[in-house]
Amino acid sequence: MPLTPSDVDRFERARPRLEAIAYRLLGSAHEAQDVVQETFLRWHAADVDRIEVPEAWLTKVLTNLCLNQLTSARARRETYVGRWLPEPLLAGDPMLGPADTAEQRESVSYAVLTLMERLSPDERAVYVLREAFGYPHREIAEILDITEAASQQILHRARKHVELGKARSEIDQAAARRIVEEFLAAATSGRTDELVRLLTKDAIAIGDGGGKVPARTKGFEGAVAVAKFVWGLFKPAESKRAIVGGLPEIHAWAANGEPAVVAVVAGRVVAVMCLEVTAEGITACRMQANPDKLERATEQWAAASHGEPLLVM
Template sequence: MTPQDVLAGQFQRHRAHLKTVAYRMLGSLSEAEDAVQEAWLRLARSDSGDIDNLGGWLTTVVGRVCLDMLRARKSRREEPLEERLPDPLISRAGAADPEQEVLLADSVGLALLVVLESLTPAERLAFVLHDMFGLPFEQIAPIVDRTPVAAKKLASRARQRVRGATPSPDPDLSGQRRVVDAFLAAARGGDFDALLAILDPDVVLRADGGVLTGGMKVIRGAAAVAGQAATFQRMATSATTHPALVNGLAGLVNTIDDQLISVMNFTISDSRIVTIDILSDPDRLARLNLTHLAP
């Protein structure tokens, strides 16, 4: 076995963790994979004998790569990140592959990822690496070209934006599923009052159909969301609906003739739906790998 083979084996043991870091930084599974691949290329070109803590070194490199990618998005004047939903993580309970199990551990819901995407790149990096992965600010500071004190302030500002922006979901998955099933029954019946009964007064619906539909549409308030009853009814009656976990929460996958048409994610708090996120962008749906959902 060559030294490069040994190094590749060591990198592979960190790959799933690195992809989790990158996904929370970027909200994109394909870009997260690109960031991890770039970390491997940088490791392969480095003098690995000088690296004392490979996991910490790789996490720092992935953080720096992700920061560059986020800044590049802004410099290209792309559509603001809050105008699109992050990529969903979809699984069946207890049926995810090992890498996806790591991605789903302490899962970050789509609603929280939407909030993260409204932060500046430096704020997001400081918050994700410190609050989610426990990296010290002394290690984060060089990545963002700040002092540790300044990096701590970045994370603090991000924390203030995140705190309270999305309620904590009910921890009981079976309870979540009962509420989602009630939503589906009300949707199939086009029942405005039944929908209203399970929606939080301040519920937020985000629907991302991609560029062809004008990007993400946001509807706020129980009456306005329940007012989409006819749309929900068309969706529920024309498609085959499959229960799934979406970013670790009860959700739905909708297909027509075995073709994926939408993924729905629900945040449920105190037995009421507080957010509904619907991804129906055909280009992005086509890139999702759902083979692990097969029974």
């Protein structure tokens, strides 16, 4: 039976929530849109008049599609060129989803999305549904076909894995911009000691080029090593301009709720570096430079009011 306009409208009202769940589960906006579209096709094929709670039905279908995707993604990432990092979303992107609570903001941070790669698919699903969307364990159990007790145990394990690697403290957008401005000033000063001062002793720097943009497979560890890497990264060079296709304009921005450096060439986002910041300093610099993972960021950048760049390289 074909869907009525009311049935389509009901799905479209659910779409933003479904996309936000899928993005947190998959770490990819492109894949999130694909599974939401597949969920719509399942909705189209279903006898919707017999579905008692459409929102619960849609969430269950979407989550199980994501679990299947995560299982196959693990195999694909074993052959991925270099380090795999999530696709960043710039501030204001609706796919970031709810941000009313600290748990919701944290669950979509670039740092936590990276840490969630350590979780099993079930752990990731329970963590996202509970922490980001406040689903009770009873509903999570129904979605995943497990018991409530199992859901609680899985959440405990997931939280433990995430907490072990997390070193994040919340800061407001004004503070985030100041941090990025200080970071860029130090990176372009020619003095690595200024960068070392901003970094924690155990700071790390990792990048994802996807085999399309040069990026070291092994990250940099320690404040001095990270400072030298960052200094070299922001040192103007014709070879770098050739790789990105022009003069990069550098902006202070936010991505996934974290301070970020955004590099733009002729309106195209060519890199996003998310900075994980604690009270002790910058503890991680994670840079996404794979052009396949920056298409949505470019779309969002075109729609944003971003002003003049802080630096042109």
